[in-house]
Amino acid sequence: QVHLVESGGGLAQAGGSLRLSCAASGSDYSIIATDWYRQAPGNEREWVARMTVDGRPTVADSVKDRFSVSRDSARNTVFLQMNNLKPEDTAVYYCATLTRYGTSPYWGQGTQVTVSS
Numbered sequence: 001q002v003h004l005v006e007s008g009g010g011l012a013q014a015g016g017s018l019r020l021s022c023a024a025s026g027s028d029y030s031i032i033a034t035d036w037y038r039q040a041p042g043n044e045r046e047w048v049a050r051m052t053v054d055g056r057p058t059v060a061d062s063v064k065d066r067f068s069v070s071r072d073s074a075r076n077t078v079f080l081q082m083n084n085l086k087p088e089d090t091a092v093y094y095c096a097t098l099t100r101y102g103t104s105p106y107w108g109q110g111t112q113v114t115v116s117s
Contacts, residue, residue, distance in 0.1 A: 002026040002106040004034075004095050009111030012085050016115070020080040022095030022108060030099040031106075034078040036069065038091035038113075046091075050098070051078045063089075085115045 008020040022034060036048040049069040050058045057069045068081045078095060092110040099105065 002028050002031065002097055004097070004106055004108035006093065006095055006108040006111040009093060009113045011114045011116065014086055014115055014117050016085050017081070017083045018085065018113060020082070020093055020095075020111060020113070022078045022080075024076045024078075024097070028097070028099070028106070030101060031097045032100050033098040034071075035096050035098055035104065036078075036080045037094045037096060038089075039094070040088075040091040043091075045094075048093070049080055082113070085113075087115045087117045089113060090115050 003025045005023045006020060008018060012018050033050050033052040035050045037045050038048050039045040048060050049067060051069045051071050059067050059069060066084045071078045090113060092112050094110045095108045096104040097106040
């Protein structure tokens with residue numbers, strides 16, 4: 001069982017930055033990565049970034065010039081650094097685990113990011 005807690009969301013102005021954290025506790029040896037997703041009102045959930053357990057980051061093409069993903073293995077925490085924020089980045093951001101079976105059984109509660117123009 002794994003418990004995920006996101007933090008770091010809030011209100012930012014366009015052009016600003018936020019760093020989201022996803023802290024994990026517990027263990028599940030089928031987990032191969034931590035994903036970041038976001039969902040804006042009325043929109044489908046969108047995959048944003050991934051950090052694999054062996055430290056390989058991937059970021060969606062739509063945001064890769066502004067967002068980056070990193071980790072602190074000692075603290076079991078994955079970060080999403082968001083720079084040059086835009087109003088269209090406004091969403092609830094979630095982290096989730098990806099297993100080797102292609103499932104995402106564990107999700108955080110989400111953290112709201114609001115970007116004002």
